[in-house]
Amino acid sequence: MRFSQYFQNLLPLGLPASGSAIPRDTIDLDNSEASDPTTRPKSLNRPPRPDNPFAAGLNTAPSSCRDFMKPSEQCITDLQAQPGAVTAFSGGEMKWDSDYESDDKQQAMCQTAAWDAITLARFADQEPDPHNVHYITLWKTWMGPDCSTQQKRIAGPQGLLPYLEGWQEFWWLRMDLQGMVWIQYKIDQIEEELTNGNTEKERKAEWQKNAGQMILHKMMHLDSALKVIDGVQARTAVYFPVAQASARRFFNLNQEGSVTRANTNVDSYAWLAKSKYCYDLTGYFPAPPNYKAIDDSLSAEELDGFVLDFSLITEGTQDTEIESRLNNVVSRFGTPPSALAPKPRKPLSITMVSNVNSHAVKSCGETEGEKLTPEEGSADVELLPDVAGNTKNLPWPGGSFKLNIEGDEYEDKSDSTNPGRLFCPKKEISCAEDSVKSKKVRSLKCGDRVFFHAVVYCDF
Incomplete structure (x- = not known):
C-alpha cells in the first residue's frame, strides 16, 4: 500500500437499517446561537473513548491479492484464512496493501483515524432523547425534519458497526489524510480557541471536520449493516459537490421524505456523529455552511444540499449512467413505506x-x-x-x-x-x-x- 498521499485499505461493503418519534424542536434554527452558552466554558470534559483496537498494528494482505479492484478467488480464500487481523467495523478486517510504502508514522496516522471513527460511531449509537432539544436540532439538521419516522434505522447501524459480523463485498479505498486532524488534536484546538475568547469556529461544523469523520463515512458502506449485494467486487468512489444542481435537488432535506433520502447517504451519518460529539463537548451548535432553518416556502434551488455517493465519475460519464447509478444506490435500501417515498416534483x-x-x-x-x-x-x-x-x-x-x-x-x-x-x-x-x-x-x-x-x- 502506498501512503505517500492516500490511505488504502480493504473493507467489506455495507449500509444502514427503520422508525419512532421526535416531538418538536425549540431551538430557533434561524438563530441557533441564541441557545449557545452565555459564558464560555473554561475547560472541556473530554468524552471517554474505547480502547484502541489497532495498537498492535494491521496485517498485510496476502501476496495473492494483487488487484483489489478485481480480487481473485484465491485472494478471497487467503484473506478469509489469514489469522490475527483487526476486526474494526461490522466484521470488516483492515489490512495493508501487500505493496504499501508507509513508514511507522504514516501507519500510526491511519490507525489513529480508524480509532477516532470507532469513537464517533459508539458515541452516536442512540436514538435522540425527545426531551433534549440539542439532539433534536442535530437530527433534524443532518437527517431532515421528518427524521423521527426512521430514527431507529438511523441510530441502529452506528451503534452496531463495531460489533456486527460477516462481510460480503470488498472496498478498496483511497483517502487523502493530508491536513486532516485527529479528534484529540481537534479538541486541543477547540480549547485554545475558547481560551482566547473565540467561539466563532465552535459554531462551524466544517471547521470541526476530522480524520475520524472521514473514515467513519467510509465505514458506513459496510454490507453487514444492510442488504447483501450479490457478487464480489471492489470500487472507488467520488462525491457530487454540494453545489451540484442535481444533488442539491435530490437532497433537499427540508421537504417531506427527506429522511428517506438522508438516511441512505453515508455522509449524513458521519456529520451527525461528529456534530453530536462536538455539540456535547462545547455546548455550541455546530451549524452547516450557509445554514438555513426549515422553510417550506424556499424552492429546491434556494436550499443547501447533501452529497450522494455516485462512485467514479469522469468527464466521459453520461447522464444516463449517473441516473442508473442513483437508482441502483437507492434500490439497495429496499422499498420505503409509501408515505415516506419522495414524491415527484414539478x-x-x-x-x-x-x-x-x-x-x-x-x-x-x-x-x-x-x-x-x-x-x-x-x-x-x-x-x-x-x-x-x-x-x-x-x-x-x-x-x-x-x-x-x-x-x-x-x-x-x-x-x-x-x-x-x-x-x-x-x-x-x-x-x-x-x-x-x-x-x-x-x-x-x-x-x-x-x-x-x-x-x-x-x-x-
Missing part, C-alpha cells in the same frame, strides 16, 4: 408575455407552455407595451388564474402585491419571485418579437 414558472409590435407571432411551440386562463377581474397575462419595456419592475399577476398541468387542474391566486399561492388538487403551495424576474437577458424569446418574462416560481 417546478413551475409563471411568465407574462410581451409583444414588440402587433405583428408578433403568438405561438412558440413548447416555449409557450401551459396557458393561464384569467378569471373575471384578473390581470391580463399579456403585458402592455409601456410595462413590457420595464422588465425590472414587472407586476405580479394579480387575480385568479386557472391552468392545466398534465391533466390536473391548478389555480394560481395573488392579490398583485406578492407572488401568490398555487392551489393544487390536494394542497396549496407558497410561490416565490422567480430568480430571473428582473433580468431581461434571461427572458425566453420566441422569434424576434415575443418575449416570455418569468415572474413567479412554484416548486411543488
Whole structure:
C-alpha cells in the first residue's frame, strides 16, 4: 500500500437499517446561537473513548491479492484464512496493501483515524432523547425534519458497526489524510480557541471536520449493516459537490421524505456523529455552511444540499449512467413505506408575455407552455407595451388564474402585491419571485418579437 498521499485499505461493503418519534424542536434554527452558552466554558470534559483496537498494528494482505479492484478467488480464500487481523467495523478486517510504502508514522496516522471513527460511531449509537432539544436540532439538521419516522434505522447501524459480523463485498479505498486532524488534536484546538475568547469556529461544523469523520463515512458502506449485494467486487468512489444542481435537488432535506433520502447517504451519518460529539463537548451548535432553518416556502434551488455517493465519475460519464447509478444506490435500501417515498416534483414558472409590435407571432411551440386562463377581474397575462419595456419592475399577476398541468387542474391566486399561492388538487403551495424576474437577458424569446418574462416560481 502506498501512503505517500492516500490511505488504502480493504473493507467489506455495507449500509444502514427503520422508525419512532421526535416531538418538536425549540431551538430557533434561524438563530441557533441564541441557545449557545452565555459564558464560555473554561475547560472541556473530554468524552471517554474505547480502547484502541489497532495498537498492535494491521496485517498485510496476502501476496495473492494483487488487484483489489478485481480480487481473485484465491485472494478471497487467503484473506478469509489469514489469522490475527483487526476486526474494526461490522466484521470488516483492515489490512495493508501487500505493496504499501508507509513508514511507522504514516501507519500510526491511519490507525489513529480508524480509532477516532470507532469513537464517533459508539458515541452516536442512540436514538435522540425527545426531551433534549440539542439532539433534536442535530437530527433534524443532518437527517431532515421528518427524521423521527426512521430514527431507529438511523441510530441502529452506528451503534452496531463495531460489533456486527460477516462481510460480503470488498472496498478498496483511497483517502487523502493530508491536513486532516485527529479528534484529540481537534479538541486541543477547540480549547485554545475558547481560551482566547473565540467561539466563532465552535459554531462551524466544517471547521470541526476530522480524520475520524472521514473514515467513519467510509465505514458506513459496510454490507453487514444492510442488504447483501450479490457478487464480489471492489470500487472507488467520488462525491457530487454540494453545489451540484442535481444533488442539491435530490437532497433537499427540508421537504417531506427527506429522511428517506438522508438516511441512505453515508455522509449524513458521519456529520451527525461528529456534530453530536462536538455539540456535547462545547455546548455550541455546530451549524452547516450557509445554514438555513426549515422553510417550506424556499424552492429546491434556494436550499443547501447533501452529497450522494455516485462512485467514479469522469468527464466521459453520461447522464444516463449517473441516473442508473442513483437508482441502483437507492434500490439497495429496499422499498420505503409509501408515505415516506419522495414524491415527484414539478417546478413551475409563471411568465407574462410581451409583444414588440402587433405583428408578433403568438405561438412558440413548447416555449409557450401551459396557458393561464384569467378569471373575471384578473390581470391580463399579456403585458402592455409601456410595462413590457420595464422588465425590472414587472407586476405580479394579480387575480385568479386557472391552468392545466398534465391533466390536473391548478389555480394560481395573488392579490398583485406578492407572488401568490398555487392551489393544487390536494394542497396549496407558497410561490416565490422567480430568480430571473428582473433580468431581461434571461427572458425566453420566441422569434424576434415575443418575449416570455418569468415572474413567479412554484416548486411543488
